[in-house]
Amino acid sequence: MSAATGALLASVHLRGPHVDFAGLSPLIALLGGATLVLLAGLVRSRALRAHGTPMLALISLGAAAGLTIWQWGASKSIVSGALRIDALSLVLNLVLVAAGAGTVLLAWRSAGAREATGELYALLLTSLGGMSLLVAAQNTVALFVGLELLSIPLYVLCATDRSSVRHRREHSIESGLKYLIIGAVGSATLLYGIAMIYGATGATDFSAIAAALSSGSLASDPLTLTGIALCAAGLAFKASVAPFHQWTPDVYEGAPTPVTAFMAVATKVAALGVLLRFFDVALIEAQPSWGPALAALATITIVVGNVGALGQSSMKRMLAYSSVAQAGYMLAGVVVASQLGARATVFYLAAYMFMNMAAFAVVLVRERESDLGDSLQALAGLGRQRPLLAGSMTVSMLALAGIPATVGFAGKFYLIDAAVSGGYTWLGVVIVVGSMISLGYYLPVVAQMWMRAPAAAAARTEGLPALAGGSSELADAGPPAQGAEGPPTPEVALVALLAAAGAVFFGVIPQPLFDLVHGVGGALGGLF
Numbered sequence: 001m002s003a004a005t006g007a008l009l010a011s012v013h014l015r016g017p018h019v020d021f022a023g024l025s026p027l028i029a030l031l032g033g034a035t036l037v038l039l040a041g042l043v044r045s046r047a048l049r050a051h052g053t054p055m056l057a058l059i060s061l062g063a064a065a066g067l068t069i070w071q072w073g074a075s076k077s078i079v080s081g082a083l084r085i086d087a088l089s090l091v092l093n094l095v096l097v098a099a100g101a102g103t104v105l106l107a108w109r110s111a112g113a114r115e116a117t118g119e120l121y122a123l124l125l126t127s128l129g130g131m132s133l134l135v136a137a138q139n140t141v142a143l144f145v146g147l148e149l150l151s152i153p154l155y156v157l158c159a160t161d162r163s164s165v166r167h168r169r170e171h172s173i174e175s176g177l178k179y180l181i182i183g184a185v186g187s188a189t190l191l192y193g194i195a196m197i198y199g200a201t202g203a204t205d206f207s208a209i210a211a212a213l214s215s216g217s218l219a220s221d222p223l224t225l226t227g228i229a230l231c232a233a234g235l236a237f238k239a240s241v242a243p244f245h246q247w248t249p250d251v252y253e254g255a256p257t258p259v260t261a262f263m264a265v266a267t268k269v270a271a272l273g274v275l276l277r278f279f280d281v282a283l284i285e286a287q288p289s290w291g292p293a294l295a296a297l298a299t300i301t302i303v304v305g306n307v308g309a310l311g312q313s314s315m316k317r318m319l320a321y322s323s324v325a326q327a328g329y330m331l332a333g334v335v336v337a338s339q340l341g342a343r344a345t346v347f348y349l350a351a352y353m354f355m356n357m358a359a360f361a362v363v364l365v366r367e368r369e370s371d372l373g374d375s376l377q378a379l380a381g382l383g384r385q386r387p388l389l390a391g392s393m394t395v396s397m398l399a400l401a402g403i404p405a406t407v408g409f410a411g412k413f414y415l416i417d418a419a420v421s422g423g424y425t426w427l428g429v430v431i432v433v434g435s436m437i438s439l440g441y442y443l444p445v446v447a448q449m450w451m452r453a454p455a456a457a458a459a460r461t462e463g464l465p466a467l468a469g470g471s472s473e474l475a476d477a478g479p480p481a482q483g484a485e486g487p488p489t490p491e492v493a494l495v496a497l498l499a500a501a502g503a504v505f506f507g508v509i510p511q512p513l514f515d516l517v518h519g520v521g522g523a524l525g526g527l528f
Helices: 003-011 021-040 046-070 087-107 111-115 117-136 140-158 166-201 206-213 222-239 247-254 257-282 284-309 315-335 339-369 387-401 407-421 425-451 490-508 511-517
Strands: 076-078 083-085
Touching (some): 021 083, 021 117, 087 117, 087 490, 087 511, 117 140, 140 257, 166 206, 166 247, 257 315, 284 315, 315 407, 339 387, 339 407, 339 490, 339 511, 387 490
16 A cells, blocks of 8 residues: 555545434334344243243333333434434334234244244244334335335244144145235335336435425326325235235234234234325325325225125134224325324324224134134123123224224224315215224124123034135044133233223223324424
8 A cells, every 4th residue: 555545544534324323222122122032932941932032022022112212202314314203103113012012912822932932023023123114214215125024024924823723724824825925916016106206206205205296297297196006006905905905804814813913903003104104295295186096995995894894704804804994994094184184093003903902812812712713603602701801802892893982983083083174074974984884793793792602612614615724625634622722821811901991091081192193293294
């Protein structure tokens, strides 16, 4: 090296990029926890693997929640503006962590956790990391990375049912493959839409896209509108918005019940969170074009979800169609592109977490106790046998239907108020009509628990279609043993009771949740 070169290097102060570790700390806790859980799953002690890994997962989730609260009130961009730490991302982070903790408790003694302890919880935490990244994304590159980071672990989790019942294992693998194929189509559609928006605007940052669309007639350009349509379709796959919902009933039914609960709650939170930020920030200038289209999608989703749930005999399929309808309700908050709409959507996402976790916890208990699986008949007589669990399921069903004194009523009222204030009064009427239709499948569940005698044990394959394991090839396997998953566990009952208590408490006293989501609208920039 010459003396001149040495002098030049000495005069240059090499500095690495600034990294805001405080802003990244919740994400670091989730992904770092996933690594530690995966390593803990390699220890030789079976007892340590069975109970140490879920405890470590819960500690990681607790750390992520504490670090999120530590950042409370922050409003800053990090990672060169790719991520945004604000009220929206922080509130949704708390909901995601709560859903993840509930899922860990539901999966604690499941067959999948016994066979692959470290892998199951590591995949769960990694998916949560992707969701946390997604709700904070304010750049299309970060959006796509977050979407894939949440999706790929879920493809594996759907196929992790290690039950001793052969048709359940096969159905789980089938659901994982279906979700993989549909998820790949959704991701490709989204990526193509992002590419078109980049071609029209020349930008990837949400703020830069909004600035480009505000100049000239670019907001109504065919290339821009096509890109918006493809992005909406790609995200609609994740949110189970009709007509992109076809995978939902089959995947929910085939996946292990703890994973189904996680998908129903956490994936919905991430998908609606990114819809809020992407459409209400990056694409806000094109709202006159995409607003009516999303309103039509919301209407179709409410009708398809509620009608599809009628007459379902499988609780998981019924809750899948219910999830579709609920996505339609929440989409109303995105459509109006207002601060009130954003707050209403986030409020309902938190409410939805309480309602769904209670329902899936009770379904899981009956799956472990009965050979009727997730059938509606498995709930018969639950009010006499386990009144606390029956009460939890009753609260869940009434809250999902929007009955007063439950958090579901407060959430729907908030969404209707946002729709009417945003000029979509007819969409508010659709929400009311959809809630009325939903009584046709929520109330029979309540009647089954409190007004029916316990059903006699029956083989799980009897009367089922071939896809669900009722083929003659599987009949020779015989019915599963009573309580094939093991005895009911206290942590599952705890999830059911706490979630039901939350649904009632925040229904009677919703002000704490209103206060929690108050700053969400202001986090989205120029919304009125």
